[in-house]
Amino acid sequence: MEKYDAIIIGGGNAGLAGAIALARSRRKVLVVDEGNPRNAVSAHAHNVLGHEGISPHELLELGRKEARDYGVEFASTRIQSLGGSFEEGFAVSTESSQWQAARILLATGLTDTLPEIPGLRKAWGTSALHCPYCHGWEVRDQRIAILGVSEMSTHQALLFGQLSGTVTYVNHAPQSLTSENRALLAAVEIEIVDAQVTDIAVSDEGQVQSLALDNGSTLDAQAVVVASQMKANASLFLQLGGHLSQNPMGEFISVNEMGATSVPGVYAAGNASNLGAMIGLATAAGTMAGAAINADLVMESAKKKLAKK
Ligand SMILES: Cc1cc2nc3c(=O)[nH]c(=O)nc-3n(C[C@H](O)[C@H](O)[C@H](O)COP(=O)(O)OP(=O)(O)OC[C@H]3O[C@@H](n4cnc5c(N)ncnc54)[C@H](O)[C@@H]3O)c2cc1C
Structure with missing residues (x-):
């Protein structure tokens, strides 16, 4: 089974930004994305610095290209199950494939109910x-x-x-x-x-x-x-024993300022953890979570080396 430093579930703005931060730190990264970003219905995205009015599809295509150029791998499918743990590593599965990862970034977005x-x-x-x-x-x-x-x-x-x-x-x-x-x-x-x-x-x-x-x-x-009723796409987080938090907009995955959830080794970014996040904020949260995962892996490896001495 192919092993990754990090698997990112969801390849919207948050997931792609996290992938780039990790790949630029020479991490082996897989982004698994079923390709249904929340704003796909809109022709233009606004308040996106440097890309005002760009089509959401074009913005993500630019992001995918940047990620590929740093070696990020992609799988276009839906993840059905997420198991394992921080200690053993995580198993990420579709109906026909399975991968392993040391860390998980949930960038699965949210569902708007009208x-x-x-x-x-x-x-x-x-x-x-x-x-x-x-x-x-x-x-x-x-x-x-x-x-x-x-x-x-x-x-x-x-x-x-x-x-x-x-x-x-x-x-x-x-x-x-x-x-x-x-x-x-x-x-x-x-x-x-x-x-x-x-x-x-x-x-x-x-x-x-x-x-x-x-x-x-x-x-x-x-x-x-x-006002749509918003709910984070969090079924995979629930499979790991996580719980959702609630605010007047809906239900979401709580994270700390670095994007870490309550489940060790699992991070979340973008609309999955911030229902009000627009593209800029989702992107920033993805970068932050990617950086946090890298720092976490760096520290883990340094501690292991120290323990062997
Ligand atoms: C109609 C509309 C218009 C908007 N317009 C703007 C705008 O003009 N400017 C702006 O700043 N913001 C806008 N937004 C907000 C914007 O859509 C979000 O900020 C942004 O999409 C959040 O990015 P994300 O990466 O968190 O989630 P998303 O972009 O939703 O990406 C999540 C990805 O994860 C995938 N995924 C989910 N579950 C799985 C799974 N189990 N396995 C594999 N893949 C999975 C989804 O298919 C999707 O591709 C708009 C929102 C809506 C609803």
């Missing part, structure tokens, strides 16, 4: 949005409907209110709008419509056109903002 509203998924990433820093500028001054579905929705309404004077909060899940938040929205003159959305009309290009409401009316909008 409310079940017809049309919403079709517009997701084009004009159904969650992040003002990713797409806010692109919808400035447009008619924006905030789908009130969670406690994050008021936060989103206030942030998108910075970008457009025509923001409407649709109180789809009334229990998520507290009286304090209702007062806050009123104070900044964001209109609140107390109704549920039954359908979103979306063009073939993914452009939102209007929202049908259960009170029989129609709300014209060019963008819908929705």
Whole structure:
């Protein structure tokens, strides 16, 4: 069975950055990636320094090339199981392959769950949005409907209110709008419509056109903002006995400032450990975790040599 210093599960921004940090330290690294990054639905990525507006696919292709140039190996598949331990080494398996590694970096991203509203998924990433820093500028001054579905929705309404004077909060899940938040929205003159959305009309290009409401009316909008329920792709971490943490955005893998999880020898970076991380932060966390894994291996090897003396 092929042995690696580190196997990185997930080849998005976090995983590729971790791989490059490790390979530049002359580590033998395998990135296993099933190739479904979270922002694949969007045509452009913003707030990416030096690559403003680049396509997410192109950005990752550049990263893969940089990693390959330093000797990183790749496998395009989904990891089904992760076993072993810090002491024995980790076993990483698909249905047909198995590899071993001294350390693991989980860079598996997260899954966004959207409310079940017809049309919403079709517009997701084009004009159904969650992040003002990713797409806010692109919808400035447009008619924006905030789908009130969670406690994050008021936060989103206030942030998108910075970008457009025509923001409407649709109180789809009334229990998520507290009286304090209702007062806050009123104070900044964001209109609140107390109704549920039954359908979103979306063009073939993914452009939102209007929202049908259960009170029989129609709300014209060019963008819908929705707080997805986020959950780290963490089934492999759970297989090792890890537990997930929770915050108002969803569930994630807790790590220390170097990316180490509570399971010895296992690190996590990017959206798997930080639900709010955009590309820049996911990349930085991957680099940090890669550096931490290398330092960990350097120290382990030095201690072994000392013990033999
Ligand atoms: C619609 C949308 C638009 C966005 N736009 C922007 C933007 O403009 N600017 C910005 O900065 N951020 C943006 N983001 C956020 C951005 O997507 C994340 O910051 C980034 O994808 C996090 O990188 P990551 O490497 O942690 O995870 P991902 O990019 O999601 O990569 C995780 C990878 O791991 C793989 N994987 C998961 N499980 C396994 C497994 N078991 N075996 C093998 N592979 C596995 C996945 O297939 C995927 O390829 C956007 C997010 C969304 C939802």
